[in-house]
Amino acid sequence: MYQSRPTGKRQSDGQPRPNRSLRRRVEAVEHNQRLLRNTLSGLARERGVSVGCECSRCNRAYLLVAKHVMYCPSCGYDRGL
Numbered sequence: 001m002y003q004s005r006p007t008g009k010r011q012s013d014g015q016p017r018p019n020r021s022l023r024r025r026v027e028a029v030e031h032n033q034r035l036l037r038n039t040l041s042g043l044a045r046e047r048g049v050s051v052g053c054e055c056s057r058c059n060r061a062y063l064l065v066a067k068h069v070m071y072c073p074s075c076g077y078d079r080g081l
């Protein structure tokens with residue numbers, strides 16, 4: 001994920017980071033998020049579950065929806081369907 005750039009120059013001139021760098025970081029995050037989402041949905045499909053909405057209890061994961069139950073892989077909250 002990290003791309004080391006061959007510029008030996010560090011930002012030491014006290015200038016704020018240029019927007020381009022911020023944009024590149026946002027694009028990297030979006031790219032990573034896309035990969036994770038695809039991996040997650042593939043994994044969920046393999047396991048016979050689907051990805052539901054955000055856990056309202058911990059807000060740290062999406063709920064996984066199985067046949068008869070919905071559960072949170074982060075806090076363990078579960079709810080029958």
Ligand SMILES: [Zn+2]
Nearest residue numbers: 055058072075
């Ligand atoms: Zn949770």
